[in-house]
Amino acid sequence: MLIARLDIIGFRGFAQEQTLRFAQPNGEDGSGLTVLVGPNSGGKSTIVESVQAFSGRNVSFSEGKRNKAAGDRVMIRLEEESGKTQVLRTVDTGGSMTIREPEGGKECYVLPSRRFFSPYFGLGGDTSRQGYLSNRRVPANRSNSIGDFAERRLFAALKRREEFDTVLGHVMDPVPDWTIDQSDEGNYYVKLNSAGQFHNSDGMGEGIVSLLFIVDALYDSSPEDLIVIDEPELSLHPVYQRRLAPLFAKYAKDRQIVLATHSPYFVDFEHILNGAEVARVHKNLGGCVISQLTRESTNQLEGLLKNRNNPHLLGLEAREAFFQEDGVIVVEGQEDVVYYSDVFDQLVDKGNLSSKNAKLTKEHFFGWGAGGAGNIEKIVPIFYDLGFEKVVAVFDQNERGRICDLQKKYPGYLFRAIPADDIRTKEERNVNAARGLLDEEYRIRPEFKTDTARLFNDICVYLQP
Structure with a gap:
């Protein structure tokens, strides 16, 4: 029985x-x-x-x-x-x-x-x-x-x-x-x-x-x-x-x-x-x-589990997000999790972001990122099913076309894009070159600083209980 x-x-x-x-x-x-x-x-x-x-x-x-x-x-x-x-x-x-x-x-x-x-x-x-x-x-x-x-x-x-x-x-x-x-x-x-x-x-x-x-x-x-x-x-x-x-x-x-x-x-x-x-x-x-969790949401994860290039996507750090009281920030990849910490520190040094807000934001990252912009669309429904009221997804500028549909589907969540095509600057090799938010010396480009500070201050306001 x-x-x-x-x-x-x-x-x-x-x-x-x-x-x-x-x-x-x-x-x-x-x-x-x-x-x-x-x-x-x-x-x-x-x-x-x-x-x-x-x-x-x-x-x-x-x-x-x-x-x-x-x-x-x-x-x-x-x-x-x-x-x-x-x-x-x-x-x-x-x-x-x-x-x-x-x-x-x-x-x-x-x-x-x-x-x-x-x-x-x-x-x-x-x-x-x-x-x-x-x-x-x-x-x-x-x-x-x-x-x-x-x-x-x-x-x-x-x-x-x-x-x-x-x-x-x-x-x-x-x-x-x-x-x-x-x-x-x-x-x-x-x-x-x-x-x-x-x-x-x-x-x-x-x-x-x-x-x-x-x-x-x-x-x-x-x-x-x-x-x-x-x-x-x-x-x-x-x-x-x-x-x-x-x-x-x-x-x-x-x-x-x-x-x-x-x-x-x-x-x-x-x-x-x-x-x-x-x-x-x-x-x-x-x-x-x-x-x-619904079957519809979990079935979308099968591809992530078979991703041998990014075995960490649904690893221990990602699973820790299920135990948070609320407020999760999903970014595209592991580089973003690493370098956004540098971004916050620089914004704090210049007085564009309070140290309290920087600490709050760092605590809410989802694991080591989603492993790509497309995977964010598979991960957000998990948090929606589990009753999370506050979820943030941050895209690169060249992926902002995804935001409109996601915002309509999940109106209570916050979807934003940084003012650059990548978190860091990449030279043209086997992948497309990108003018990143961070320059070759991993400093925020001056032309992006104001918009970046506004972005993360808005996120902190949203995450406040």
Whole structure:
């Protein structure tokens, strides 16, 4: 049973009904991944809690979790691929108790962002995945420990340690030697041997603790399972994040995995072309909003991914733009990103641009540029789909003919051209010569200085919140 969509209204910041489409696994790497991006406090964790509520027992929504602008009521709806729906809603206006229609539903493994357990624990009951999930309760607040994880799931992992360690080995190499021991007082604890150094549960790094939770969510899962992980990157070294991404993609061939993240390592355009979904969760004056990439926009990116001359176009730096609060500046190429920094410094030195505006502009560049004026037309729709309200595209003078159509299609965005045919002057060799904004000594040509200063001051005014 696969989940097709989630509808939310009235829960925390969701004052108006919003919909999240879930990726449908199709056998391709990453096809079942649904990646939630966006700024802090945008509503990503609320989506995680919404899914978790369907797996909990005796769910209630306290006063602080109900949105008054939505009538002080909560409604969360899950729709399966078959069209069957299940609704969880508060019973009365102003009340916390809920009703589930119909009863039952899909169990899912949800990992909150705060993943920790008591360093000393007892021996719990049913250690199976199903037994663990069926006994989970929705925590009263986000800071609660996952108390029965060690008591149940770590004992299960120890019994199936070869399977568990095989998955852990995709991220940690070598896999640490670990077991569960018992103190003289009768409490159990995790004992870890790392390069001859022994640590107990209390001395384990938070990154290793987080990986224990993540691997547990994956290693004994089954096809069509739903796994939701809030901030998988927490406390993990970038190398571990890089290794974890393909592991998620492997499991998402036939499972649904939802990641709420601030890490660009978990946004992969190859996976998106395979069917993965990316949704930006952010806020406007009406509350939390879910904005999702369309297939039309993502299909245009296939050519960029195959561009071997510019493999950086959709690289890590470009993916970081999805996590900005708003305001992105897209320029034609990597030279522009490099030399515009010099342009700003020169304008600041001459008093044509404030240092504050120069800093603001430098922070908003999209990766290493679009790789050509034509690619800007493919990248801008991504930001439009994801609900960015402020996007700037800067063309060379000889490409300004593209601006009119783009401005009509995206009237809220800003499209401009510099007063020269290139960012720098180029001699005529195998390419056409160009009289650049910067001369042969990389100084702004005097005849372009006023127009250039006006251009970037206008951009800074536009980007101001």
